Structures are given as structure tokens and as C-alpha cells.
Amino acid sequence: KQEVTQIPAALSVPEGENLVLNCSFTDSAIYNLQWFRQDPGKGLTSLLLIQSSQREQTSGRLNASLDKSSGRSTLYIAASQPGDSATYLCAANNAGGTSYGKLTFGQGTILTVHP
Amino acid sequence: DTEVTQTPKHLVMGMTNKKSLKCEQHMGHRAMYWYKQKAKKPPELMFVYSYEKLSINESVPSRFSPECPNSSLLNLHLHALQPEDSALYLCASSQGGNGRRTDTQYFGPGTRLTVL
Numbered sequence: 348k349q350e351v352t353q354i355p356a357a358l359s360v361p362e363g364e365n366l367v368l369n370c371s372f373t374d375s376a377i378y379n380l381q382w383f384r385q386d387p388g389k390g391l392t393s394l395l396l397i398q399s400s401q402r403e404q405t406s407g408r409l410n411a412s413l414d415k416s417s418g419r420s421t422l423y424i425a426a427s428q429p430g431d432s433a434t435y436l437c438a439a440n441n442a443g444g445t446s447y448g449k450l451t452f453g454q455g456t457i458l459t460v461h462p
Numbered sequence: 463d464t465e466v467t468q469t470p471k472h473l474v475m476g477m478t479n480k481k482s483l484k485c486e487q488h489m490g491h492r493a494m495y496w497y498k499q500k501a502k503k504p505p506e507l508m509f510v511y512s513y514e515k516l517s518i519n520e521s522v523p524s525r526f527s528p529e530c531p532n533s534s535l536l537n538l539h540l541h542a543l544q545p546e547d548s549a550l551y552l553c554a555s556s557q558g559g560n561g562r563r564t565d566t567q568y569f570g571p572g573t574r575l576t577v578l
Contacts, residue, residue, distance in 0.1 A: 381566065390468075390552055391505070391569040436504055447493035447512045447558050448567060452504035 349374040349441050353453035360427055360460055368422040368456045370437035378448065380420050382411050383436045385455070391436065395422070427460045434458070465489075466570035468553050474576045477543060483573045485536040485553030493558030494536040495567065496528060499550040511536060512558055543577045550574055 350373045360366055370380070379398045383391040395404045395411040397420065403412040410423040420437055434457050438450040466487045475481050485494065493512050497505035510518035511530040525547075527539040536553055550572045556565040 383569075388550070388574070390571040391554075393566050393568060396566045447495075447510050447517060448556055448565065449507065449510065449518065450505075450567060452506075454504055 349377075349439055349451040351437060351439050351451050351453040353435075353437060353456050355456060356454065357457040358459070360458075362427060362429060362460055362462050364427050364460075365423070365425050366427055366458075368424070368435050368437075368458070370420040370422070370453055372418045372420075372439040372451075374439070374441060375415050375418050377415065377439045377441055379440045380411075380413055381438045381440065381450065382409075382420075382422050383438065385434045385436060387434075394435075424458075427458075429460050429462055431460050432458055466553055466555055466568050468551075468570035468573050470573060471571070472574045472576075474578065475540065475543065476578050477545075479543075480539070480541045482540065483538040483551055483553075483575075485538075485570055486534055487555045487568070488534055489555065489557075489568070490533075491555035491557050491568075492533060493556045493565075494530065495554040495556075496536070496538055497552040497554065497569075499552055499572070501549075505552055509538075540575075543575075545577050548575055548577045 354369045381396045382394045397413040408425040413420045434455045436455045438452045440448040469484045496508040499505040508522045509528045514530045529537040552572045553570045554567040556567045
């Protein structure tokens with residue numbers, strides 16, 4: 348059974364700092380790993396998806412890396428802004444069949460960026 | 463357009479009521495999902511539909527009954543719920559089809575359910 352852990356549980360930083368969020372998973376037989384953002388009381392917004400054959404993905408100030416063999420992924424946020432404040436979730440995809448995914452989520456990291 | 467819509471946004475129901483949650487996507491996705499998220503917890507998978515057929519049921523109690531009438535629509539019928547079923551119910555979809563296990567899942571905004 349896949350288990351996903353995120354460290355730290357919460358992070359508070361001043362605006363402008365670069366920061367790293369960590370995600371680890373126990374079953375390395377994943378098809379991909381996805382990072383999401385969730386604002387309070389809202390749905391999930393997909394940030395980045397890394398396929399199992401990839402090492403990293405970048406989107407703007409975000410960079411996600413994947414080391415499948417060690418069961419780890421990191422999300423790097425450059426030049427953080429107050430608008431980045433949210434809960435960040437990683438999810439490992441161990442597909443249950445041929446045409447759909449099965450995501451297991453970590454507990455999330457609550458990020459607060461203060462001005 | 464990568465939008466998944468869910469209605470209603472909020473729902474309050476008694477333990478004897480019957481209600482339904484609705485999810486819709488028009489991206490041509492063939493896999494659709496229901497998740498349950500309790501406060502300060504991550505989403506937990508409930509059901510997966512692939513090509514309008516139920517593919518995964520994560521041992522969800524029968525008081526939750528999913529339905530996929532067509533490829534764009536996913537319903538969750540609720541009956542005789544308990545107060546502990548109060549949560550945010552999230553719908554998601556992914557492209558699916560022909561080994562498409564690697565697709566991004568797109569989530570709707572969720573329905574906030576309160577059971578009195």
C-alpha cells in the first residue's frame with residue numbers, strides 16, 4: 348500500500364525567500380507524481396506533474412524534481428510571494444488499471460508567506 | 463478549457479434525507495473520480511469511473527451511491543448519511559483511455575456537505 352509523507356507540515360517564511368517542500372513515497376512503482384495547491388475551503392489546483400521517466404518539471408517560479416529510486420520528490424518555489432500562501436499537496440499515482448490513475452496524497456505542507 | 467464543475471457548492475442535509483451531488487466536465491475525459499476530504503486532511507479516493515463503468519470502489523459504505531449517466535457527468539447519491547460524513551466532496555477527471563495512466567487529474571471546486 349502506497350504511503351506518502353510530506354515535510355515540513357507547516358512553513359512560515361518572509362516574502363522573497365526561496366523554499367523547498369519535500370515529499371516521500373514508499374512504493375516506487377509510480378506512473379507519475381503530481382503537486383497540487385489548495386486554498387482554504389477550495390478545490391485542488393494542479394501545479395506540476397512529473398512522469399516516472401522524468402527527473403524534473405518547471406513552471407514559472409516552480410520547479411519539481413523526482414528521484415523515483417529513492418522515493419522522493421521536492422517542490423522548489425523561487426522568490427516566494429504572499430499569494431503563494433496555501434496548502435501544498437503531493438500525490439503519487441499508482442494506477443489501478445489501464446486507463447485511469449489512482450492518487451495517494453500526502454498530508455500537505457501549509458505554507459505562509461508574510462510580507 | 464480545463465474546468466470541472468460541481469453543484470451544489472454547499473449542502474446541508476438531515477440523516478433521513480436523500481440528496482445528490484453533481485459533477486460535470488466537457489474536456490472529453492473518460493476517467494472520473496470522487497474524493498472525500500475531511501478538515502485538515504488530504505483527499506481520499508472513493509470511486510473511479512472509467513468509460514462510464516465503475517472501476518474502483520474503495521470500500522465506501524452503501525449510503526454513498528455513484529452514478530455515471532454519460533461520459534461528461536458524474537453523480538453521487540446520498541442517503542441516510544451520518545454526521546461524520548460531513549466533508550468536502552471533490553470530483554476530478556483525467557483523459558483516460560488506452561493506457562493513459564499518466565494523465566493529470568483536474569479537480570472541481572468541491573461540494574461542502576454538512577450532515578445534521
